[in-house]
Amino acid sequence: MKISDIEVILLRQKEAIQAIGDSTQDAVIIKVHTDEGITGIGEVASSPYVVEAIVNAPLSKYLCCGLKQICLGKDPLEIEKIWQEMYEQSSWFGLRGAGIHAMSGIDMALWDIKGKYLGQPVYKLLGGAFHQKIRAYASTLFPDNAKEIAPIVHNYVQQGFTAIKFGWGKFGQILQDDIQMVQEARKASGENILLMIDAGGNYKDVTLALQQAKNLEKYNVYFFEEPFPPDELSALAKLAQSSPIRIATGERYSTRYQFEDLILKGKVDIIQPDVGRVGGISEFMKVAFIAQQHNIPCIPHAWSSDVLLASTLHVNAVIPNGGILQEFCVSEKPLRKELAKEPIQQKNGYITIPKKPGLGIELNEETVETFRIK
Numbered sequence: 001m002k003i004s005d006i007e008v009i010l011l012r013q014k015e016a017i018q019a020i021g022d023s024t025q026d027a028v029i030i031k032v033h034t035d036e037g038i039t040g041i042g043e044v045a046s047s048p049y050v051v052e053a054i055v056n057a058p059l060s061k062y063l064c065c066g067l068k069q070i071c072l073g074k075d076p077l078e079i080e081k082i083w084q085e086m087y088e089q090s091s092w093f094g095l096r097g098a099g100i101h102a103m104s105g106i107d108m109a110l111w112d113i114k115g116k117y118l119g120q121p122v123y124k125l126l127g128g129a130f131h132q133k134i135r136a137y138a139s140t141l142f143p144d145n146a147k148e149i150a151p152i153v154h155n156y157v158q159q160g161f162t163a164i165k166f167g168w169g170k171f172g173q174i175l176q177d178d179i180q181m182v183q184e185a186r187k188a189s190g191e192n193i194l195l196m197i198d199a200g201g202n203y204k205d206v207t208l209a210l211q212q213a214k215n216l217e218k219y220n221v222y223f224f225e226e227p228f229p230p231d232e233l234s235a236l237a238k239l240a241q242s243s244p245i246r247i248a249t250g251e252r253y254s255t256r257y258q259f260e261d262l263i264l265k266g267k268v269d270i271i272q273p274d275v276g277r278v279g280g281i282s283e284f285m286k287v288a289f290i291a292q293q294h295n296i297p298c299i300p301h302a303w304s305s306d307v308l309l310a311s312t313l314h315v316n317a318v319i320p321n322g323g324i325l326q327e328f329c330v331s332e333k334p335l336r337k338e339l340a341k342e343p344i345q346q347k348n349g350y351i352t353i354p355k356k357p358g359l360g361i362e363l364n365e366e367t368v369e370t371f372r373i374k
């Protein structure tokens with residue numbers, strides 16, 4: 001079997017894109033086609049236009065080649081070899097960031113092909129699932145006003161969720177406003193709901209972030225996510241060493257190399273790699289095992305369509321330091337909810353790992369056609 005084509009599908013909501021922390025406003029799907037008629041799908045959690053350029057760029061010079069040209073004609077079952085070849089031959093512009101994001105979608109699609117070819121779900125190919133279902137947490141953005149929090153919490157609890165995370169928005173700007181938000185959330189949820197807070201990298205000051213961590217402890221917050229921008233590893237380490245609650249981050253990092261730094265220098269308590277950015281399923285596994293060596297749990301990030309969520313469920317189920325929680329983006333946007341033929345649902349706060357061959361997810365081609373940028 002040989003890779004015969006790679007298709008980059010750009011999707012965008014009809015409304016204007018807003019500068020808010022909502023990555024379900026657009027999406028980029030990768031289809032890897034083979035000469036035997038099997039097609040694998042993957043998703044990249046990045047800028048769709050940048051990803052398109054990285055996949056389709058022709059050879060520019062040695063070690064400076066677009067991903068499609070590197071992959072064409074290769075045996076799609078040789079995933080590790082293809083990963084290394086993409087990594088090396090795109091290293092002029094790749095190595096981290098968007099280059100690795102784009103590789104993630106191709107890697108995911110190759111795992112989908114392998115599963116479909118062998119008639120097995122990806123979690124089996126990866127070594128076997130420790131969990132058949134994982135506790136989901138409703139992941140949503142902070143509203144503008146603390147008064148709006150209670151109905152949001154009640155809604156997710158009513159849907160069956162036992163864990164909720166609020167993130168981004170104005171959190172991290174005015175300490176008193178932040179405290180009010182968290183206070184309202186805890187008041188509405190009661191004591192039995194797991195509550196998490198994501199600062200979206202908004203803090204510039206370790207002292208202030210530590211003060212916030214101490215406040216969050218009062219409301220029994222399970223983890224405090226991404227307090228600082230990604231390069232602030234020494235700030236992270238200072239906070240993590242004094243914080244009374246767990247510090248989590250990882251969605252903006254790619255490859256085992258960045259995660260090793262995050263673990264050793266950033267000293268975080270929980271890592272949150274995104275399969276659509278870290279380097280795909282193959283690289284996610286390596287990152288998770290590095291974390292396991294340091295006794296660090298892995299709670300993967302996922303805030304896009306069901307293609308990303310399906311991939312995430314497979315890896316979350318098979319890693320020994322996973323299966324704790326699965327981020328479940330509760331955005332009502334069509335690219336979040338309607339891109340799969342059979343959308344992944346939570347039931348009583350849990351999501352079941354897909355069992356069909358490959359990633360176990362099929363695209364709803366009508367939705368693709370509706371939102372595709374031609």
Ligand SMILES: [Mg+2]
Pocket residue numbers: 167198200225226251
């Ligand atoms: Mg986050």
